[in-house]
Amino acid sequence: MGTEPLRDQLAALPDAPGVYLFRDADDRVMYVGKAKSLRKRVFSYFEAPVRGQDGSGEGRPGPKAGLHPRISEMVSRAGRVEALVVNSEQEALILEGNLITTHRPPFNVKLRDDKSYPYIGISLDEAYPRVYFTRERHRRDRVYFGPFSSASKVRETLSLIGKIFPSRPCEGSEPGRPSGIPCLDYHIKRCMAPCVDYISLQDYRHLIDQIIAFLSGRYRGLEQELEQQMAAAAAAQRFEEAAVFRNRLNAVRHLMERQLMSSDSMESLDVLGVAVDDDGEAANVQVLQVRDGVLGDRQSFFVDAAGSRDEATILEQFVMEYYALGMAIPPLVVVPLGMDTRGVEALLAERRQAGVEVRASERGEKRRMQELAERNAQLALDQDRARAARTRERRTAALGDLQRALGLDAPPMRIECFDISNLGSTYAVASMTVMNGGAPDRKHYRSFTMRYDGGPDDFARMEEAIGRRMARLASGDADASLGAAPSLVVIDGGKGQLGAAQRAMREAGVDVPMVGLAKQQEEVFVPGRSEPILLPEGSPGLTLLQQVRDEAHRFALRHHRSRRGRGMTASAMDSLPGIGPARRRAILRHFGSPERFLAASREEMEAVPGLPPKVARDIYEHLNKTGGPDQVETLAGSGNGWS
Secondary structure (H helix, E strand, C coil), rough: CCCCCCHHHHCCCCCEEEEEEECCCCEEEEEEEEECCHHHHCCCEEECCCCCCCCCCCCCCECCCCCCCHHHHHHHHEEEEEEEEEEHHHHHHHHHHHHHHHHHHCCCCCCCHHHHHCEEEECCCCCCEEEEECCCCCCCCEECCCCCCCCHHHHHHHHHHHHHCCCCCCCCCCCCCCCCCCCCCHHCCCCCCCCCCCCCCCHHHHHHHHHHHHCCCCCCHHHHHHHHHHHHHHCCCCHHHHHHHHHHHHHHHHHHHHCCCCCCCCEEEEEEEECCCCCCCEEEEEEEEEEEEEEEEEEEEEECCCCCCCCCHHHHHHHHHCCCCCCCCCCCEEEECCCCCHHHHHHHHHHHHHHHHEEECCCCHHHHHHHHHHHHHHHHHHHHHHHHHHHHHHHHHHHHHHHHCCCCCCCCEEEEEEEEEECEEEEEEEEEEECCEEEECCCHCEEEEECCCCCHHHHHHHHHHHHHHHHHHHHHHCCCCCCCCEEEEECCCCCHHHHHHHHHHHHHHHCCEEEEEECCCCCEEECCCCEECCCCCCCCHHHHHHHHHHHHHHHHHHHHHHHHHHHHHHHHHHCCCCCCCHHHHHHHHHCCCCCHCCCCCCCHCCCCCCCCHHHHHHHHHHHHHHHHHHHHHHHHCCCCCCC
């Protein structure tokens, strides 16, 4: 890390093309940008003069007046500016894209909630690949298509693929199930049953190739191939096989016919349109996907504009993220007028490993489609803004409703809710979920592994959870979540749980409004009042309390199941004969859960891939000798040391 003052770092910047990185005081990358002239571009962020060769200029340079608040904050936090010189603007764009992918800087333009965008994955690393829904895109030897703008689009596409190209839906690296007979998907013609060799490995792989062609938009070529396969099967008098190819061909043709548009004048291209909020906080990008002359889909993506109002900059950043995988990049990308496309062309060509043309269209059908994409982008942005305003109004009304109903001094801006989850006396956990301004604040969620081991006592465990949380608040030595004082604490339970929580709060020396929400009739209990408050069913305040309570229950249950699964697995497998880490993983992959493994028959044990029959029999005898499937509860109890 450089130790020279920031003004000296700026003074040393060259007047050359390259990439610059803003780093904070902890040397974390906050922003990555490119420039024709590094010196001129970086200087445009700062107000104060930079010391030159004659030694003039003193003090730390500050942000220039008129910058967007987010950009001004970034400049104020800058501890170091790093520059990388390259030979051309095209090289700068490619390097910028790689650095953004590596560092994920918070002040760069990025897809809103980009980690949650769904993909279609194909597991080419398996002998019989699966086509599946996923939100990952990092595993080697797997092909990903996307991102899609919504999960429903992925599921709709997967359902269509299942009808046209019935690949195996079962999970695991090997097809089939322990029983060794075809599942229901085979009988409803959603799978070709490779598990029982009803389709050869070669034919199955060819089926996967057709799925890849379909997802890549190569409709015309796929249509011709299916026609040839149908004709060949019919000529050989394999009429049932020919009927299968005929049905696939009809399905593909029907799909092509019902698309929004079909044109012989266009082949495969993407058309991009963008609209930006006036304040530079948000943008929307529309992608119209034309494949083999067919408008196959329209994707709508909301973008965190990070204070940028420049459409060209937003589109550049979007292109780097959207085409990150390089699998389905078309040979032509149509963009709005006024965008410098040379660097983007070089970037996409590198990722596609083939030529890509990026250009604006001034007339004709492509221009009309680009205008359509821009209109859709503006419409999506307007609708999102209106939806956000309605959501804010609803949350404000809910907080005001709670303030009036509970007699609070102010609307409860930060609400914390606590719940207990356990199995008898084992694997007890408590959850704390947080609503800030009426919206879930998941980065502040916390879970507590219970230390109390005196049996199934929810009151004692609630007292422990509240005591530990309030002690952290009282000490002042806590993270951002536990150090923030709540406006209202909600206990999942009635008078008993509320009383235990009150005792813990008094012992910690903290005074925060607290209520209990009983599930049966949604009664709200308040300390010092014998009768519960009954909020009107469907009222904004009650709806908000139910939401935070349900979140606490879900979060606690997830942590509890995780602990229980780890404990049961460890308890059941640590003492098994002939089982090491590799075989343990094989068993869990095959059965899917500890419960299924413990309840398996000897034949099912012997069907585990990679497990020798003698070892499988020894495991079965060992489990049955010590209680077999009935020992699940005992095994769960013995794993209580996991946390």
